[in-house]
Amino acid sequence: MKPPVIFINFKAYKSATGENALKMARKFEKIARKFRISVVLCVQNVDLYRVSQAVAIPVFAQHADNIEYGAHTGYVLPEALKQNGAYGTLLNHAEHQISDESLKSSIERAKQAGLFTLVCANTPGKAGKILKYNPDFVAVEPPELIGGDISVSKAKPEVIKKAVKIAGQKKLIVGAGIKTGEDVKIAVKFGAAGVLVASGVVQAQNPQKALIDLAKGLL
Numbered sequence: 001m002k003p004p005v006i007f008i009n010f011k012a013y014k015s016a017t018g019e020n021a022l023k024m025a026r027k028f029e030k031i032a033r034k035f036r037i038s039v040v041l042c043v044q045n046v047d048l049y050r051v052s053q054a055v056a057i058p059v060f061a062q063h064a065d066n067i068e069y070g071a072h073t074g075y076v077l078p079e080a081l082k083q084n085g086a087y088g089t090l091l092n093h094a095e096h097q098i099s100d101e102s103l104k105s106s107i108e109r110a111k112q113a114g115l116f117t118l119v120c121a122n123t124p125g126k127a128g129k130i131l132k133y134n135p136d137f138v139a140v141e142p143p144e145l146i147g148g149d150i151s152v153s154k155a156k157p158e159v160i161k162k163a164v165k166i167a168g169q170k171k172l173i174v175g176a177g178i179k180t181g182e183d184v185k186i187a188v189k190f191g192a193a194g195v196l197v198a199s200g201v202v203q204a205q206n207p208q209k210a211l212i213d214l215a216k217g218l219l
Contacts, residue, residue, distance in 0.1 A: 124162040
């Protein structure tokens with residue numbers, strides 16, 4: 001997982017669930033190999049095993065809880081994710097935020113289980129606070145731009161510049177509205193270690209073509 005990295009969040013889209021997730025993952029893996037880029041797939045936890053067994057590129061869970069082995073019904077045990085093929089986990093996404101206290105312990109538990117962590121923050125300031133918990137990557141995503149038509153690269157490039165100063169070039173991932181190779185190129189130019197994308201690729205009319213466009217932004 002060498003930066004720059006393209007993290008693709010499958011969310012719970014129909015086009016990226018179950019057998020569809022498997023098909024999409026295999027196609028994305030081919031593109032990653034063809035362009036020799038780092039691509040990480042963030043799939044639903046229920047699809048983790050089937051996808052991780054089918055592809056050689058890293059697969060992340062979409063969430064992990066701060067629990068240990070024991071009587072915990074309905075929670076996500078980090079060790080279970082690891083044993084089912086997870087390379088890492090996404091934490092604190094805008095659609096699944098947790099308290100700072102829970103986030104800190106969730107990062108610690110993920111690391112204990114041998115998982116990499118990509119933690120989301122809605123502002124550079126929040127990213128700075130999260131960095132104290134020692135995540136592997138922190139993704140800054142202005143919530144108002146998530147799933148929109150305008151990327152953070154074009155609408156708020158100052159957010160990237162500020163976040164780079166706080167997080168550094170090795171840990172900062174940029175998200176929200178990233179859809180084109182130009183968006184990726186701008187983010188990396190300003191110092192980001194990669195991008196976090198979702199609907200712009202997964203919900204695209206042609207997901208493979210969309211990922212190829214993003215990949216070209218890294219060349």
